[in-house]
Amino acid sequence: xxxxxxxxxxxxxxxxxxxxxxxxxxxxxxxxxxxxxxxxxxxxxxxxxxxxxxxxxxxxxxxxxxxxxxxxxxxxxxxxxxxxxxxxxxxxxxxxxxxxxxxxxxxxxxxxxxxxxxxxxxxxxxxxxxxxxxxxxxxxxxxxxxxxxxxxxxxxxxxxxxxxxxxxxxxxxxxxxxxxxxxxxxxxxxxxxxxxxxxxxxxxxxxxxxxxxxxxxxxxxxxxxxxxxxxxxxxxxxxxxxxxxxxxxxxxxxxxxxxxxxxxxxxx
Numbered sequence: 001x002x003x004x005x006x007x008x009x010x011x012x013x014x015x016x017x018x019x020x021x022x023x024x025x026x027x028x029x030x031x032x033x034x035x036x037x038x039x040x041x042x043x044x045x046x047x048x049x050x051x052x053x054x055x056x057x058x059x060x061x062x063x064x065x066x067x068x069x070x071x072x073x074x075x076x077x078x079x080x081x082x083x084x085x086x087x088x089x090x091x092x093x094x095x096x097x098x099x100x101x102x103x104x105x106x107x108x109x110x111x112x113x114x115x116x117x118x119x120x121x122x123x124x125x126x127x128x129x130x131x132x133x134x135x136x137x138x139x140x141x142x143x144x145x146x147x148x149x150x151x152x153x154x155x156x157x158x159x160x161x162x163x164x165x166x167x168x169x170x171x172x173x174x175x176x177x178x179x180x181x182x183x184x185x186x187x188x189x190x191x192x193x194x195x196x197x198x199x200x201x202x203x204x205x206x207x208x209x210x211x212x213x214x215x216x217x218x219x220x221x222x223x224x225x226x227x228x229x230x231x232x233x234x235x236x237x238x239x240x241x242x243x244x245x246x247x248x249x250x251x252x253x254x255x256x257x258x259x260x261x262x263x264x265x266x267x268x
Contacts (some may be wrong), residue, residue, distance in 0.1 A: 030179055035247020043248070048226060051237070051244055055182055055212035059221030062214070063206060064196040067134035072188055075139045078144025084172050086223040096147070102140035110136050111201030115229075127220030130206025134195040141194060145187025149180040184213040186260040193256040197249060199224035223249055 008093040086092030114133040119125055146204025153176050177184070181266035202208075209218075223245055230242035 014057040020237075025119040030141055031247055031250055031251045033091035035250075036107040037155065038244035039247060040244075043244060047212050048221070048241075051241060053223065053226075053241070053248065054222040055209065055243065056223040056226050057248070059127070059206075059209070060223040061197060062200075062216075063131045063134055063220065063222070064192060067138050067195055068188075068192055071135045071138035071191075073140025074143055075191075076146050076184065077205050078143045079150065080177070081141070082147045084168075088102075090142065094236070099143050102136075103144055105140075107137060107198055107201070108200035108204075111204035114201065122211070125144040125205060125207035125219045127218070128214030130202045130220055130222065131216070133201035133205045134198065137198065137201065138195050142188060142204060146184055147179075149183035149187065150176060152183070153179045180261055186263045188259040189256050189263070193253045193260070196256075197224065197253050199228055203228070214225070 043053045045054055047055040068208040082092055082095060111133050114129055118129045118132060157175050157179060159170060161175045200221045201251050202225050207219040208229065214220065227242050227245045230238045233239060
């Protein structure tokens, strides 16, 4: 009876996995076929007003880059504190629980929050507001990754560093962080891939623009928001451009994820 039940469960698990993979393949194949037919290299040199994507790609990278510039140091330092200084105290456990909630928080809720505290008081959408929304999304992911990677470092390494007379700061920076650097770097790449493909928080905060601009105090061009707008446009040329933009964004996120997997498997 147990063998029969085991085979049934195994069969259901295989069918579920195959179903999920089939839908994923369907999405990727459709995206590739639709996107590649609309793809041309002038997309990277012309702005949206000229049927290109240059301003959108640059704008998306600027906002994600600013979010990373702020979110990565804060997240890494917070993760180091939780693992190396928190000592599993009540405060540390509360922070971890709150951080887990923030990791799973819907991105549209974060967008609405930034809209309420920044966009409305400032009088309109801006690149800064979009960057802040992405930063809020990124920090919990980086904290969680850093905390988990440092927890995998053997306690013996910490004890060895203390035994030779090194200060706690030097033990953390020269031994513990270096031992976990590959895992931490992988987590940073995956968190960047997460925020660069976000749409919901930018709908409320940065909006998008048809023109190239570096002024973060104004409505800022965004690739993901423009994909949403173009896909709903009745003009076929706009929908084709949305497919091309989706293809580029998916390829970018896929490459970042593959790089993260490569680093994980080649730690040496």
